Amino acid sequence: MYQTPSPASPDPTPSQDAPSTPPPPGPERSRLGRFGVLPHLAGTSFLVLGLFARLPLAMLTVGALTLVTTASGSYAAGGFSAGAVGLGSALGAPLLGLLADKRGQRIVLLVSALLNTAAIVALLIVTLTSAVFTGGALALVLGAAFAVGFTCPQIGPLARVRWMAMTRRSPRSALDTALSYEGTADELTFVLGPALVGLLASLIAPWLPLALAATLTITLVSAFAVHRTVVYSDRGSLDARTLADDAGTLADGGLRAASHAARPSAAGAPRFALVLLPVAGMVAVGTFFGSTQTFLTAFSGQFGATESSGLLYAVMGLTSAVAALSVAYWPQRLRHTTRWMASAAAMTVAAAALALPASIAAMLVALLFLGLFVGPTMVTIFSIGSAVAPAHRLGTVMTLLASGIVAGTAVGSGLAGILAETGGAAAAVVVPAAAAAVLLVLGSVSAIALRHVSRA
Numbered sequence: 001m002y003q004t005p006s007p008a009s010p011d012p013t014p015s016q017d018a019p020s021t022p023p024p025p026g027p028e029r030s031r032l033g034r035f036g037v038l039p040h041l042a043g044t045s046f047l048v049l050g051l052f053a054r055l056p057l058a059m060l061t062v063g064a065l066t067l068v069t070t071a072s073g074s075y076a077a078g079g080f081s082a083g084a085v086g087l088g089s090a091l092g093a094p095l096l097g098l099l100a101d102k103r104g105q106r107i108v109l110l111v112s113a114l115l116n117t118a119a120i121v122a123l124l125i126v127t128l129t130s131a132v133f134t135g136g137a138l139a140l141v142l143g144a145a146f147a148v149g150f151t152c153p154q155i156g157p158l159a160r161v162r163w164m165a166m167t168r169r170s171p172r173s174a175l176d177t178a179l180s181y182e183g184t185a186d187e188l189t190f191v192l193g194p195a196l197v198g199l200l201a202s203l204i205a206p207w208l209p210l211a212l213a214a215t216l217t218i219t220l221v222s223a224f225a226v227h228r229t230v231v232y233s234d235r236g237s238l239d240a241r242t243l244a245d246d247a248g249t250l251a252d253g254g255l256r257a258a259s260h261a262a263r264p265s266a267a268g269a270p271r272f273a274l275v276l277l278p279v280a281g282m283v284a285v286g287t288f289f290g291s292t293q294t295f296l297t298a299f300s301g302q303f304g305a306t307e308s309s310g311l312l313y314a315v316m317g318l319t320s321a322v323a324a325l326s327v328a329y330w331p332q333r334l335r336h337t338t339r340w341m342a343s344a345a346a347m348t349v350a351a352a353a354l355a356l357p358a359s360i361a362a363m364l365v366a367l368l369f370l371g372l373f374v375g376p377t378m379v380t381i382f383s384i385g386s387a388v389a390p391a392h393r394l395g396t397v398m399t400l401l402a403s404g405i406v407a408g409t410a411v412g413s414g415l416a417g418i419l420a421e422t423g424g425a426a427a428a429v430v431v432p433a434a435a436a437a438v439l440l441v442l443g444s445v446s447a448i449a450l451r452h453v454s455r456a
Contacts, residue, residue, distance in 0.1 A: 034177045034328045041166045041174070042229050046159075049227060051185045053220040054155035056116075056213035058193025061085045063209040064123065064145050066197055070206040071127050077138060081145040083410065088149025090406040096154050097399030101392060105158050105233040109225035112153045113217050119147035120214040124207055153221045156186050157398030158233065164386050164394060165232035176328055176383065183324035183379040191317040194310055233395070275397055277446045278385035281340070282401045284439045285378060286408020287415070288351070291431035292316070294416035295354065296363075298425040303360060315364055316371040324375030336384050337450060340443035343377040347436040355429045377439065384446065408435075 039047060061082045069078030100108045123144035130137040163178035197209040297309040330339065350370040357363040382401060389397035412431055420428035 034173065035181060035325075037170070037174055038178060038181055041170075042162070043227075046162075046227055046229050047181070049220060049224045050155060050159045050182075051189065052216065053153070053224045054159075054185065055189050055193055055196075056217045056221075057089075057152050057155070058189045059197050059209055059213045060089075060120075060148055060152060062194045062197045063201075063213060064148065066201045067124070067127055067206050067210055068141060068145075070201070071130070077141070080138075080142055084142045084145035085149035086406050086410050088146040089152050090149075090403045090410075092150035092152065093154050093157070093399040093403040093406070094396060097157060097395040097397070098393075100158055100161075100233065100395040104230070105161070105395070106225050106230045109153050109158070109221060112151050113221040113225065115151040116148065116153060116221075117214045117218045119144060119151050120210050120217070123148055124210055128207060153217065154399050154402060155221065155224060156182060157402045158395060159224075160382060160386065160398050161394045162229045162232045166229065171332075173328070173332055175386075176330075176332075176379075179379050179382050179386070180325050180328040183327070183375055183382065184321045186378070187317050187321035187324060187375060191314045191321070195314065198310065274388040274449065275385070275400075277442060277449060278381045278388065279397075279400050279404045281381045281439060281442045281446075282378075282385075282404030283408040283411070284435050284442060285374075285381070286405035286410075287412035288347070288374075288408075288432050288435035288439070289405065290409035290412025290414075291416035291428065291435060292351075292354075292412070293409075294413050294420060295425055295428040295432060298416075298420040298428050299363060300360065302425060305360065312360070312363060312367060316367040316374065319368050319371030320375035320378075322375070323372045324379050327376050327379045330376075335447075336380055336387070337443060337447035339376065339380040340384065340446060341440060343373045343380060344436060344439040344443050346373040347377060348433060348440055351429075351433040351436045354432065355426065 064085050065078045065082035067078075068074075068081040072078065096108060096112055123141070126137075126140045126144050130141065160179065160182055163175065163182065167174040167178055196212075200208045200212065293309070293313055296312045300309045300312060327339075347370070350366070350373060354363070354366055354370070357366050382398075385397055385401050386394065412435060416428040416431040419430065
């Protein structure tokens with residue numbers, strides 16, 4: 001996405017232990033296609049760590065729900081606990097991103113890994129030792145659940161920050177490829193995480209998923225924190241992005257101008273508005289996710305198979321992950337805002353089609369089709385967010401985007417739940433379709449805003 005700055009603008013010197021920029025990938029690229037550039041830039045270990053270190057985040061909400069529900073015998077207590085984890089994550093993620101921007105990813109991730117492990121252990125202790133789940137005991141459980149979400153390391157957003165720095169000297173396709181991989185990694189972990197929780201909780205013990213999440217956090221997150229690519233999250237490396245923007249390397253004219261407008265020296269209002277658009281987009285994506293989960297629960301309940309709703313949702317996640325990978329091969333001349341609008345328009349149609357299936361088999365087909373448009377939409381919004389974010393606040397913006405998904409999921413679950421309570425699945429299906437339509441509107445507004453900036 002970024003090219004080498006002109007000789008007239010000296011490149012800032014990164015820290016001495018920073019890996020030197022490697023030459024273009026050779027034989028490895030021929031085996032992996034465009035994705036061969038990723039292990040060449042960051043090393044295979046970074047791809048592995050980045051994938052599995054984010055798995056605990058996908059296990060925590062469902063893990064807390066399973067543990068507290070089983071221990072208390074109350075769906076309400078379990079639901080409140082899962083909500084506390086989500087609320088904590090939505091509030092804590094931007095703070096961790098801001099601290100990472102100011103203090104560096106290494107120390108912030110190491111501390112958050114320790115605090116998150118301690119919070120998970122605390123949740124296990126207070127839940128398993130509580131005889132009743134009312135009053136003070138429930139408050140302790142909810143407080144521990146909130147702490148679990150608040151301290152959860154944000155691997156996905158911070159990995160994207162490293163990719164943005166690592167690809168600053170590369171063609172635009174390199175960053176698109178990296179973000180496609182990251183989108184797929186998110187989708188895969190959020191499919192595997194809940195499935196792993198259900199498997200371990202049902203076959204062994206309900207406390208085991210959270211114990212495994214704590215173990216993965218303290219080991220894999222710590223390893224990710226000290227991986228050699230962490231030097232690319234240093235202020236010096238990220239500030240080089242401004243020079244790359246000066247060279248006019250963002251292929252999308254609107255994004256190039258937006259990147260200039262998002263610099264620290266630019267007016268605060270335009271910068272805030274440009275960042276707000278992709279954040280609002282991610283809230284809409286989260287609303288779509290949460291409402292789709294609730295709709296599928298109501299839909300499968302009509303057939304006496306409520307427990308299969310998670311598997312139905314996973315089907316959409318699988319095709320979404322594959323489609324996210326495909327973005328790396330999309331034509332580079334296709335503007336990001338055009339990608340956003342096209343994917344959101346297809347999502348709207350496919351989400352509305354969820355009202356048509358009258359059997360689980362037919363719903364599987366509809367979900368497979370719907371997933372094809374979800375992954376590309378997420379990858380595109382992350383790409384736009386990375387372009388309009390101020391260079392010194394990349395971590396903050398990336399975690400804000402992730403928090404938008406979490407907050408939107410809670411909103412979507414609540415809205416669809418209210419409609420499902422009164423009108424069943426037929427009423428709840430309105431919410432995911434409406435969320436996709438909002439995504440389309442936001443994509444159109446973003447296209448207009450970025451075009452306006454490019455002409456300014």
